[in-house]
Amino acid sequence: MSVIAWITEGTWPACVDAALTRTSPDEDIVLLYVHDDTLAETAHGAFAGLLGRGHPERDPGTRLEQLAAASARELLQAAADRLGRPCTRMERHGRVERGVVVAATGADLLICARDGDQSRLGPHSLGHATRFVVDHAPCPVLLIWPGEIPQTDLPPHPPPHPPAPGHRP
Numbered sequence: 634m635s636v637i638a639w640i641t642e643g644t645w646p647a648c649v650d651a652a653l654t655r656t657s658p659d660e661d662i663v664l665l666y667v668h669d670d671t672l673a674e675t676a677h678g679a680f681a682g683l684l685g686r687g688h689p690e691r692d693p694g695t696r697l698e699q700l701a702a703a704s705a706r707e708l709l710q711a712a713a714d715r716l717g718r719p720c721t722r723m724e725r726h727g728r729v730e731r732g733v734v735v736a737a738t739g740a741d742l743l744i745c746a747r748d749g750d751q752s753r754l755g756p757h758s759l760g761h762a763t764r765f766v767v768d769h770a771p772c773p774v775l776l777i778w779p780g781e782i783p784q785t786d787l788p789p790h791p792p793p794h795p796p797a798p799g800h801r802p
Contacts, residue, residue, distance in 0.1 A: 644746035667732035730765035
C-alpha cells in the first residue's frame, strides 16, 4: 500500500502524525510537496519586462526559486525526521492542487489537512487547493484537522428559508 502525505507549511506535522498512526511499518509513505511557481514566474516576468533586459544575473525570480527550493527541502527533511522511518520525498512544480491530484494517481491513500478557517466546521475550513484535491483525487482521501476540532452544534442549523408556496408545516 502506498500512502501520500501532502506536506504544506501550515499543516505538515498533523499529516505526518496521521500517516504514522494509520499505516503499518511495511507500508510505503511518500511525503509530497508541491511548489507554487507563481511568485517566481511573476518576478521573472516583471524583471524581463520592466527592469532587466540584458542583465539575467539580476533576475529576482531566480533567487525566489532558490529560496523556495531550499525551503521545500527543509520542510521535507523536517517531515521525514518527524516520521522517523524510511520514506520517499517527492517534489512537484506548478499549480499546487493539480500537482497533488497527479501525484496521487495510483496511491492507496492521500492524507491532507484542512487549511482554511480553523475556528469552525464546514466548507470554509478548506482552502481552494484542498477543496480541489478533495473533489478530484483519484484515490481515497483522509482529511484531517491540523489542530483541535472546533466545538459547535452538530449538525449545523439549517439556513433560514421562507416556506415554499403551498407548503404546510
